[in-house]
Amino acid sequence: DDSDDGKSTGGYGGSQAGEVGPVWLYPQTQLDCVVADPKKGSKMYGLKSYIEYQVTPNTTNRPVNHRYKHFDWLYERLVEKFACALPIPCLPDKQVTGRFEEEFIKMRMERLQGWMSRMCRHPVISNSEVFQLFLNYRDEKEWKIGKRKAERDETVGVKIFSTIDPELPEIDPTQVEQKYETYSQFSRSMDNSVKELLAVGHLHWKRCTGPLQKEYRQIGKAFQNLSSVFNTSGYPRESTLTEALTATGKTYEEIADIVAGQPKKDLHFLLETNNEYKGLLGCFPDTIGVHKAAIDKVKEADHLVATNKISQQDRHTMEKNLSTMSYALQAEMNHFHSNRIYDYNRLMQFYLEEQVKFYETIAEKLKKALGQYTTM
């Protein structure tokens, strides 16, 4: 939803009722960055080696360098600061062995890119001081000072809600509970569905690069062998057939390689995107749990006021906080949904485009082989 009436203001954000309900306040231009150019660096006179990635934000267009452990540091800060309100997806896995291998570096870079783009797209996260530091520090000194400041940041955990101003009337806690149940259920269902897609995708990948490739190769070999046998017949004028048969055999060998190479072209992106969503969805139970705990606390409030454990004023603050938290969660869910629709629409289009090309390429190759036979 890009219309203005649903935008929130103040602090990191807030929410106003739009068509979809409360939404974050989105910036005019969307932040993004490019993670590229992995370089091997070393420390302690070459005793310690590491890979450094170049991160270039679209705002400054000025690259900064970061190692994996810096991303991990940023991730830790974001979790501390925001995880009560927002699901912060995990970084790509740490890996100790093989981490200087080209294939691994490429894969990690691609995943760090995905993670950073997702963080940049989030109006609350991308606007935070620590995130801005990560993208924009000018030198080692600024980075170190900024790091120390971020590590001492006290606006973490549930305190994050105090920085959000919904600019909307307080919500009745009973309305909130139902919404949370819907969110819980949706994220659980989607988690299952994403895992199903991942499972069948992995299976298909294995079949394409394993038995299917082998089988198409065998078919190719069988045609070529038959052609070789025919060549020994001593019978004249069968060279057209044997040449066409050989070409057919070679075509099936090519198809074997196309089949085996295809998952990297399309299934890879499907699996990567779903893996990202699996990680994201895995954070939902904890985030929603924080909100549910707040509801339980407000429910207890009557009793606590009666036994003089808290004042009426405290109780009102709790209710006001719950309302803010609820708006924040709704804004976050709306953020999630709009991103989900965008991501899956793009993913499916890409996947199907590649699949169409795949089948068309094979049809073309077979047509060419067919053209080598003569009509008798």
Added chain:
Amino acid sequence: DDSDDGKSTGGYGGSQAGEVGPVWLYPQTQLDCVVADPKKGSKMYGLKSYIEYQVTPNTTNRPVNHRYKHFDWLYERLVEKFACALPIPCLPDKQVTGRFEEEFIKMRMERLQGWMSRMCRHPVISNSEVFQLFLNYRDEKEWKIGKRKAERDETVGVKIFSTIDPELPEIDPTQVEQKYETYSQFSRSMDNSVKELLAVGHLHWKRCTGPLQKEYRQIGKAFQNLSSVFNTSGYPRESTLTEALTATGKTYEEIADIVAGQPKKDLHFLLETNNEYKGLLGCFPDTIGVHKAAIDKVKEADHLVATNKISQQDRHTMEKNLSTMSYALQAEMNHFHSNRIYDYNRLMQFYLEEQVKFYETIAEKLKKALGQYTTM
């Protein structure tokens, strides 16, 4: 080779040297027949049931009826009469259980058709009295008299060579041996190659109708499940995505069925043709064995003349017979080669045409699914 200079004359045939060496004398118009219209008949007041096929030759266009056991009787006659000179391919398997099931009847009819067409194409077999009787008998009486006559036929086994007049100079037995070795080796190699193709074909069939169909269905289900989950989001304006996702899922389910149904469309004919050739090639060792035995006998002839076991005249007859046999085998090999080239050319064209259609159909379906997504 259709030119006249290689044609043989006399008896069932013979041979003259053409471009490819000796060839049978081929008729002006080629005999063929249609095996169709299987009908259940019964005997003994319904106690015994059987299936009767209608066989219509292109010469008379008048259908005759035959049960499987009649075909089997014809096969036995052809083996007795011709197997020394010509490989007579086996009939499709007998089967006791399930022989009234539609699928089985259709399959058997198709194979009887293939066998009959191959027999019709053979100038020596198709010209024989017993084969003509099978196709042309006018009533039960003519059939029964003809049957009895055929069963009493004495021109069987090696005697068949006496009916062949090569009209060509006698060949030197030493030349013959080398040729036979070539034929043996070719038929062995082709037998292996055909068996390889059959093995990989069966494997591919199983994969298409088994794991591959299952996997495409799972992919289809996974997309549809994701669509169902998305539908529960409560987020507005995602119906385009969920409808497109559902369509994609259904498309993959259709692809599953297309993949599983494809072997019947193309692999079936490839396997049937190669099965026929496997049967045919299985007859070669015996047929060639008869010829090799004749060579061995001629080799012994010098010794037999010296020890007065046979006369010089006998020896000359043996050499003349060997020459005739050799021309017959060469004509038969040339017949085999020209049919082989024709059959495999047609087979491969058909197979590739169907394969092209298969991949194009899938590409078209995926393109249609792709068209349902909106570009954001």
